[in-house]
Amino acid sequence: MTELRLYMAQRLSALVMAPLVLGHIAVMIYAIQGGLSAAEILGRTQGSVLWALFYGSFVIAVSVHAAIGLRTILYEWAGMRGGVLNGVALGICALLLAMGLQAVYAVTAT
Amino acid sequence: MKIERHDTDILILGTGGAGLFAALHAQQSAPAAKVTIAVKGLIGKCGCTRMVQGGYNVSLGTGDTVERHFMDTIKGGKWLPDQDMAWKLCEQAVVRVRELENEVGCFFDRNEDGTLHHKAFAGQTADRTVHKGDLTGIEIINRLMEQVLARPVEKMQEHRAIGLIPTRDGSALSGVLFIDMRSGGFRFVRAKAVLMATGGGPTMYKYHTPSGDKTMDGLAMALRAGLPLRDMEMVQFHPTGLLAGDHTKMTGTVLEEGLRGAGGHLLNGASNRFMFDYDALGERATRDVVSRGIFAEMRKNNASPGGGVYISMAHLGPETVAKKFKGMVKRCADSGFDLAGGKVEVVPTAHYFMGGVVVDADTRTAMEGLYVAGEDAGGAHGSNRLGGNGVANSTVYGGVAGDVMGADIAGMSALRDPDEAVLSAEIDRARRPLSKTPGFVNRLRHGLQEAMWDDVGVMRTEAGMQRGVTRVADIKADLMETGVAGDTLAFNLTWHDWLNMASLCDVSAVIAKAGIARENSRGAHFREDFPQEGDLDGSYYTVARQTGDDLTVTREPVQFTIVRPGETILPESEPETLVAAE
Amino acid sequence: MIRPHRTHPLWFAFIVHRISGIALALFLPLHFWILSYALNAPERLDGFLHWTDYPLVKVAEFGLVFLLAVHVFGGLRLMALEWLPWSANQKTLAAAAVGVSLLISGTFFLRAL
Amino acid sequence: MTNDLTESVAEQSDPLEVSVWRSAGDGGAFQAFKVPAQDSQTVLDVVAWIQQNEDPTLSYRFACRVGMCGSCAMMVNGQPRWTCRTHVRKVLDGNRIEIAPLRNLPVIKDLATDMDPFFDKWVAAEGVFHPSKSRDDAIEQINPASAPRARADAGIECINCSICYAACDSVASDPEYLGPAALNRAWTLFNDAKDDGAGVILDAVSAKGGCHACHSMGSCTHACPNELNPMASIAGLKREIAKSFFKRGKA
Numbered sequence A: 001m002t003e004l005r006l007y008m009a010q011r012l013s014a015l016v017m018a019p020l021v022l023g024h025i026a027v028m029i030y031a032i033q034g035g036l037s038a039a040e041i042l043g044r045t046q047g048s049v050l051w052a053l054f055y056g057s058f059v060i061a062v063s064v065h066a067a068i069g070l071r072t073i074l075y076e077w078a079g080m081r082g083g084v085l086n087g088v089a090l091g092i093c094a095l096l097l098a099m100g101l102q103a104v105y106a107v108t109a110t
Numbered sequence B: 001m002k003i004e005r006h007d008t009d010i011l012i013l014g015t016g017g018a019g020l021f022a023a024l025h026a027q028q029s030a031p032a033a034k035v036t037i038a039v040k041g042l043i044g045k046c047g048c049t050r051m052v053q054g055g056y057n058v059s060l061g062t063g064d065t066v067e068r069h070f071m072d073t074i075k076g077g078k079w080l081p082d083q084d085m086a087w088k089l090c091e092q093a094v095v096r097v098r099e100l101e102n103e104v105g106c107f108f109d110r111n112e113d114g115t116l117h118h119k120a121f122a123g124q125t126a127d128r129t130v131h132k133g134d135l136t137g138i139e140i141i142n143r144l145m146e147q148v149l150a151r152p153v154e155k156m157q158e159h160r161a162i163g164l165i166p167t168r169d170g171s172a173l174s175g176v177l178f179i180d181m182r183s184g185g186f187r188f189v190r191a192k193a194v195l196m197a198t199g200g201g202p203t204m205y206k207y208h209t210p211s212g213d214k215t216m217d218g219l220a221m222a223l224r225a226g227l228p229l230r231d232m233e234m235v236q237f238h239p240t241g242l243l244a245g246d247h248t249k250m251t252g253t254v255l256e257e258g259l260r261g262a263g264g265h266l267l268n269g270a271s272n273r274f275m276f277d278y279d280a281l282g283e284r285a286t287r288d289v290v291s292r293g294i295f296a297e298m299r300k301n302n303a304s305p306g307g308g309v310y311i312s313m314a315h316l317g318p319e320t321v322a323k324k325f326k327g328m329v330k331r332c333a334d335s336g337f338d339l340a341g342g343k344v345e346v347v348p349t350a351h352y353f354m355g356g357v358v359v360d361a362d363t364r365t366a367m368e369g370l371y372v373a374g375e376d377a378g379g380a381h382g383s384n385r386l387g388g389n390g391v392a393n394s395t396v397y398g399g400v401a402g403d404v405m406g407a408d409i410a411g412m413s414a415l416r417d418p419d420e421a422v423l424s425a426e427i428d429r430a431r432r433p434l435s436k437t438p439g440f441v442n443r444l445r446h447g448l449q450e451a452m453w454d455d456v457g458v459m460r461t462e463a464g465m466q467r468g469v470t471r472v473a474d475i476k477a478d479l480m481e482t483g484v485a486g487d488t489l490a491f492n493l494t495w496h497d498w499l500n501m502a503s504l505c506d507v508s509a510v511i512a513k514a515g516i517a518r519e520n521s522r523g524a525h526f527r528e529d530f531p532q533e534g535d536l537d538g539s540y541y542t543v544a545r546q547t548g549d550d551l552t553v554t555r556e557p558v559q560f561t562i563v564r565p566g567e568t569i570l571p572e573s574e575p576e577t578l579v580a581a582e
Numbered sequence C: 001m002i003r004p005h006r007t008h009p010l011w012f013a014f015i016v017h018r019i020s021g022i023a024l025a026l027f028l029p030l031h032f033w034i035l036s037y038a039l040n041a042p043e044r045l046d047g048f049l050h051w052t053d054y055p056l057v058k059v060a061e062f063g064l065v066f067l068l069a070v071h072v073f074g075g076l077r078l079m080a081l082e083w084l085p086w087s088a089n090q091k092t093l094a095a096a097a098v099g100v101s102l103l104i105s106g107t108f109f110l111r112a113l
Numbered sequence D: 001m002t003n004d005l006t007e008s009v010a011e012q013s014d015p016l017e018v019s020v021w022r023s024a025g026d027g028g029a030f031q032a033f034k035v036p037a038q039d040s041q042t043v044l045d046v047v048a049w050i051q052q053n054e055d056p057t058l059s060y061r062f063a064c065r066v067g068m069c070g071s072c073a074m075m076v077n078g079q080p081r082w083t084c085r086t087h088v089r090k091v092l093d094g095n096r097i098e099i100a101p102l103r104n105l106p107v108i109k110d111l112a113t114d115m116d117p118f119f120d121k122w123v124a125a126e127g128v129f130h131p132s133k134s135r136d137d138a139i140e141q142i143n144p145a146s147a148p149r150a151r152a153d154a155g156i157e158c159i160n161c162s163i164c165y166a167a168c169d170s171v172a173s174d175p176e177y178l179g180p181a182a183l184n185r186a187w188t189l190f191n192d193a194k195d196d197g198a199g200v201i202l203d204a205v206s207a208k209g210g211c212h213a214c215h216s217m218g219s220c221t222h223a224c225p226n227e228l229n230p231m232a233s234i235a236g237l238k239r240e241i242a243k244s245f246f247k248r249g250k251a
C-alpha cells in the first residue's frame, strides 16, 4: 500500500467513525443513568441487526484506523521499518478485527 | 604539501547572478561538457545578487527602448563606460528578463492588467526597473539556484578560489587552486575554460553593504596573474547604511533608497535638515550627491552620536511608513531601532565596485581560458552604476560567458598543464600565517577599513590617497607577520579572515593608486582637489597592472564606438524623459 | 520533552492527539475483551460493570471518554485543516475541540453520578 | 599583541554567559564563554566576537547579515533562529544564551551544518520551475490579484534558511520526510500559472516522505522568521491530492 492510500484509508475510516463515536457517546450517556448492567446492554443490543451493523462497521473502521495510526508511530518513534513494520501493523489490524468482531457478535447475537 | 587534483571542462567561480547563469548557459551550449561550479559559501546562498532589493533594469516599459536605456547608462557612467559592453547589457537584458520569467520561473511584480510593473530609479529617463517587491534578488537567485541544483552540474561548495594558475609559458590559464574550506585541504582543478564571477565587493571600507563572503578575492587573483584591471578608483557609496556601532554586523547594511524617494528627511546631529545646503533636490538627489552631502556634514562635526546622521520618516505617519516599508521597518526593529516612528542613524556605505578585469563584450580576458563576468568585470558601468544595472549586468554577462565558453571549448582539445612553481607559490602564500605567531586578524581589518574610509573614501585628495597608500602598505606588512593558529584547518574561519584581508589589502592599494591617477571627478570618484569632470571628449579610464611587486596605473582613452559626448542615439523627436515629474 | 521549539498551541494539539490515539488503541482490546464476556459469561460482564460504581473507575471512565472526545475533535480539526480551504482560525479550533470534548465528557460524568 | 577587548570583558560587570556547541562532526559538548554585552548586538555578533577574540577555531556560517541569504540559522536557547536578525535582548535567558547548530541536519563543525539534505529534498519535491515557454516568447500577462497568484505569493519569500526544517518533529523522526520548506516551494509552483508541472508536483509530494508525513504540528509556521506559513501550504497540497484521489482514484 502506498503512503497515500494509507493516509486516505486512515482519514476515511476516521470520517466513518466520527458519527458512530458521537452516537456511541450519546447512547452511553443515556444508558448510564441508573448504573450499567449486562442485562441492560444486552437487552438493548441482542438480536438487533441495526446495532450489529453499527458496531460492526465501527470495529472495522477502528481496526484499520488504529493500525495505520500505530504504524506511523512505530515508524517515527520506534524506528521500525519495512516488512517488520507492515507485519506488525497488519497484526494489530487483525487482532483488533478479531477481538472487535467477537465482541460485536457477543453483544448482538441471540 | 598534498594537493588533491581534479579535472573538468568548464569551471565557474561564484554562484551569484553571473555564476549561476553561466552554469545554465554552459550546459545549454555544450551539453556534453562537464560543468563544475565552485563557491566560497553554499550554492546561491552567498554573494550580493541575493541581496538585490530595488530591481532589474530592462527596457520593456511603455515607450522605453534599448537606445534610451543605453543613453542613460552612458550618461550615468559619465562617458566612461565601454560602449559595446553597455550596449550589450541593455540589449540582452530584454532577453534575460524573458528567460528569467519563462524558463527560470521568476515572477516579477505585475500591474493590475497583468503586464510587468516598471519603476524608475534615480538617473533613469523611463520607468524601467522590474522587481519583486523589495526582495528582487531573493526571487532571482532562488529560482536560478533551484535550476542549477536540479541539473547534473558538479558542485563544489565552500571551496574558496585562491589562485589562478597559468601554464608554464604563461600564455593561458591551466586551472584554479582552491581551499576546500570544510577540510582545510588544497584542491587544484584544471579546466578548459574558467569563468571568474566572484563579484568584487568593496568590503575594505568601514561601512559596507555586500555580503560577508565578498572580499575582492577575484580581483586580487587577477592582479597576481598579471591581468589588467580598469576603473579601479570607482567605488560606489550608498548614502544610507545603518549605523549601529562597530561591534555589530548590522552596521553598514542598506536602508533602501525608496525611503528618501518617499520623502524621508536626513537630519544632522542637531536634528536639522541639511541636504538642501548641498543640492536643490535635497534628499532626492542621486546617491553620489547625497553621500557627499552626508559626508560633508559629518566632517563639519554636525554628526549624530554614533558619527553619522539621522534618517527620519515619522512625519509621513508611522503607520504609513510601517506599511509601505514593512521589510525595512522590521529589519530595523530586529536590531532595536524604530524606523517608522523615531530617528535611525545612517552613514554612507560602500556598495558596489565598478572597477574590474578588462574584458571584451564576450567576457574574454587577455588570458586564454579565463573569462570574467558580473561585478568582477570592469567597463559596463564606467564611473557609476545605475541602480538596477548591477543585476542586469551580472545575469546578462553570466549568460554570455556560458554561451561563449561552451562554444570555445569545442576548439580546445586538451586540458593545459599548470606551472607547478606558481602552484606551490600560491600554496605557500596561503599557508604563510600558519607558521607565524597567532594574532588578531580582525583588528587589522578594522584598521584597513578606517584607513580606506578616511583617505580613499567618499571625498578624496591627492594627499589623502597618498596617506592611504602608506597606511594600507603598513597594514599589509603587519598582516604578513600576523599568524593564525593552524592546529585545525577544517572550517577555520580565522584563516579565511586572514586570506580575506590579504585580498582586501592588495586591491585597496590599487584603488588608492588608481584614484591618484584620475585627476578629475567623475561619478563615484570625487576629488576635492580636482572637482571638475574634465574634458569629456578626452575622457580616459585607468588601467592598473601588477608585474612582480610593481603596480603601474596608466590612462587609456575611452573609445566612443557608438556615441560621442554631447550626442545621442535617440531620435530627435524623443522627449528628454518619460518619467512623470513628481 | 517539551523543548522550546515546541511551545506553541498547535504542537500541543498534535501531542494530545497522538497520546490520546495511543491510549485509545491500548484501551480498545480491553474493551472488546470485556464485552465478549456478554456471550459466554454475562455474570462476569456484570462484575466488570459494577466496578463502575467506584469513584476511581469513574475517573478512569471520564478519562477515556475525554480521550475519545479530544481525539475525535482533534481529528476533525485536522481533516478540516487539510481538506477544507485554509482558515487562520487554527488555534481557536484547537481550543474549541478541547472545550467541547470536556463539555461532553463532563455531562457524561455528571449524569453517571 | 594584547587583547584589549578581552580585558574589557573582565572589567564589564555583567558580561553575557554564552555556551556554544563544539563538535568536529559527531559527538560534542558545550563550551562556556563570557562575551561583553553591547547595545545593538545580534546573536551572530556574539558568535563572531568569540571567534575573533576568544577562540579563533570556532566555526559558523553567515553571508548577507541582514536576513536574506538564510545561511546563519542556529539553535538559540533551543529555538531555531536566524542569528543575524535576532537581537540578543530578545532571547536572553537571564544573562545566558545557549547556541547550537541547527537541528535535523548533519554537523560539519561546531555551528556549521551540512545543508545538502535540505536542498536535495527541495529538488525531490519538484521545487524547480517547469517551463512551458522560452526566452523567445513574450512575458505572460498574469493578474496579480488572482486567487492562485495570491496563494503562490503567500509562500514565495522563502529564504531557504531551514529554520522550519529544524523546528519540525516530523523531520526529526522521519528521515525521508521532505520537510516544510520544500513542500512550501512545491505549493507555490503548483499555484504558479506559468508552471507546467502540476502533475509531477502532486506525484512527488504524495510519494513516501511527501506531504502526508506532516502531522500539522505547525512548528514550521511558528518558527519561520519571514512569517510564512508552510503548514498551510502543506495542507493545500493534501487538499489537492485528496481531490484528485477522489476524482481519479490516484494522485
Ligand SMILES: Cc1cc2nc3c(=O)[nH]c(=O)nc-3n(C[C@H](O)[C@H](O)[C@H](O)COP(=O)(O)OP(=O)(O)OC[C@H]3O[C@@H](n4cnc5c(N)ncnc54)[C@H](O)[C@@H]3O)c2cc1C
Pocket (backbone or CB within 6 Å): B013, B014, B015, B016, B017, B018, B019, B038, B039, B040, B041, B044, B046, B047, B048, B049, B050, B051, B052, B053, B054, B055, B056, B057, B159, B160, B161, B162, B197, B198, B199, B200, B209, B210, B211, B213, B214, B215, B217, B218, B254, B351, B352, B373, B374, B375, B376, B387, B388, B389, B390, B391, B392, B394
Ligand atoms: C544590498 C545590495 C543591494 C543591491 N541592490 C541592487 C539592485 O537593486 N539592483 C541592481 O541592479 N543591483 C543591486 N546590487 C548590486 C548587485 O547585487 C550586484 O551588481 C550583482 O549581484 C553582482 O553579481 P555577481 O554575480 O557578479 O556577484 P555576487 O552575486 O556577489 O556573487 C559572487 C559569488 O562569488 C563567490 N565568491 C567570492 N569569492 C570567492 C572565491 N574566492 N572563491 C569562490 N567563490 C567566491 C561568492 O561567494 C558569491 O557566490 C545590490 C547589491 C547589494 C550589496
Ligand code: HEM
Pocket (backbone or CB within 6 Å): A010, A011, A014, A015, A017, A018, A021, A062, A065, A066, A068, A069, A070, A072, A073, C017, C018, C019, C020, C021, C022, C024, C025, C028, C068, C071, C072, C073, C074, C075, C076, C078, C079, D214, D215, D216
Ligand atoms: C477508538 C477509536 C480510535 C482510535 C483507537 C484511534 C487511534 C488513533 C491512532 C493510534 C492514531 C495515530 C496518531 C498519530 O499518528 O499521531 C490516530 C490518528 C488519527 N485519528 Fe484516530 N483513533 C480513533 C478514533 C478516531 C476518530 C473517531 C477520528 C476522527 C473523527 C480519528 C481521527 C484521526 C486522525 C485524523 C488521525 C491522523 C493524525 C495524523 O496523521 O497526524 N480517530 N488515531
Ligand code: SF4
Pocket (backbone or CB within 6 Å): D070, D157, D158, D159, D160, D161, D162, D163, D164, D165, D180, D181, D184, D223, D224, D225, D226, D227, D228, D230
Ligand atoms: S519557510 Fe520560512 S523558515 Fe522555512 S526555509 Fe523558508 S524562510 Fe526559512
Ligand code: F3S
Pocket (backbone or CB within 6 Å): D167, D168, D169, D170, D171, D179, D180, D213, D214, D215, D216, D217, D218, D219, D220, D221, D230, D231, D234
Ligand atoms: S512543523 Fe512539521 S509536521 Fe508539518 S506542519 Fe510543519 S511540517
Ligand code: FES
Pocket (backbone or CB within 6 Å): D062, D063, D064, D065, D066, D067, D068, D069, D070, D071, D072, D073, D082, D083, D084, D085
Ligand atoms: S547571514 Fe544571511 S540570513 Fe543571516
